[in-house]
Amino acid sequence: MKSRFLRGMSHGIPICLGYLSVSFGFGILAVKAGLSVFQASLISVTNLTSAGQKAGLDVMAAGGALIEMVLLQLTVNIRYSLMALSLSQKLDKSFTTPHRFLASYGITDEIFAVCSAQKEPITPAYMYGMIFIAGLGWVVGTALGAAAGELLPASVSTAMEIVLYGMFIAIVIPPAKKQHGVLFAAVIAVALSIMFKFAVPALSEGFAMIIAAVVSALMAALIFPIKEEEEAAA
Known part of the structure; x- marks a missing residue:
C-alpha cells in the first residue's frame, strides 16, 4: 500500500507544480476580492476546482445569493461526475464505496487524465497519493498567492492575475483546434x-x-x- 501511495505521489508531482503556479493567481484574486489568506486557502481545501473557485469568487464578490452559488457550482463542476463514472471502469476491487466517496473529492481534469492513462487497475492508495500531492500544491499555491497579494504593489498583483486566465485559455485552445x-x-x-x-x-x-x-x-x-x-x- 505504501509503495502504491508513493507511486501516486510521484505521478502527481507534475500536477502539483502546475497547480502551484495557477493557484497563485487565484490567491491574488481572492485577496483582491476582500478575502483573507486563511479564507482563500480554505476555499482551495474544500473546493478543488479552478473554474468552480473562480466562478464562486465572482459570486461572493458580487454579493450573490446562496442558490446562485449552488446552481453555478453544479453547472461548472458537473463534468467531474462524468469523469468519475469513466474512472469507475478502471478501479481496483479494493475500491469500496467509502473509498469512492473519499477519492471523488480529488477528481480534477489533470488527475483524471493521469489515472485514465494507467494500464493497471487504480487502487485507493495510488489515487490518494496523487490527490494528496496535487491538492497540497493547489492549497500552498493559493496561500502564497494570497500572502503575496497582501504585500505586492497593486500593479504587480494585477499582472499576476493573468496566470489563472492563462490556464483557462490553455485548456480550451487544444481541443478547440481539433x-x-x-x-x-x-x-x-x-x-x-x-x-x-x-x-x-x-x-x-x-x-x-x-x-x-x-x-x-x-x-x-x-x-x-x-x-x-x-x-x-x-
Missing part, C-alpha cells in the same frame, strides 16, 4: 457573457455564467453532435 463544437461553444459562451454584461446589467454574474454555460453547451451538442465512431475512438 473539434469545431468546442470552439463554437467557447465563442457562444463569450458572446452571451458580453451581451449579459452590457445589455442585461441587472442579471447577476453568477446567473449570467450559468445561462451562458448551459446555452452554449446545448447549442454545441445540437449543431455538432459527436458521432458514435468518434466516441468509441475517444
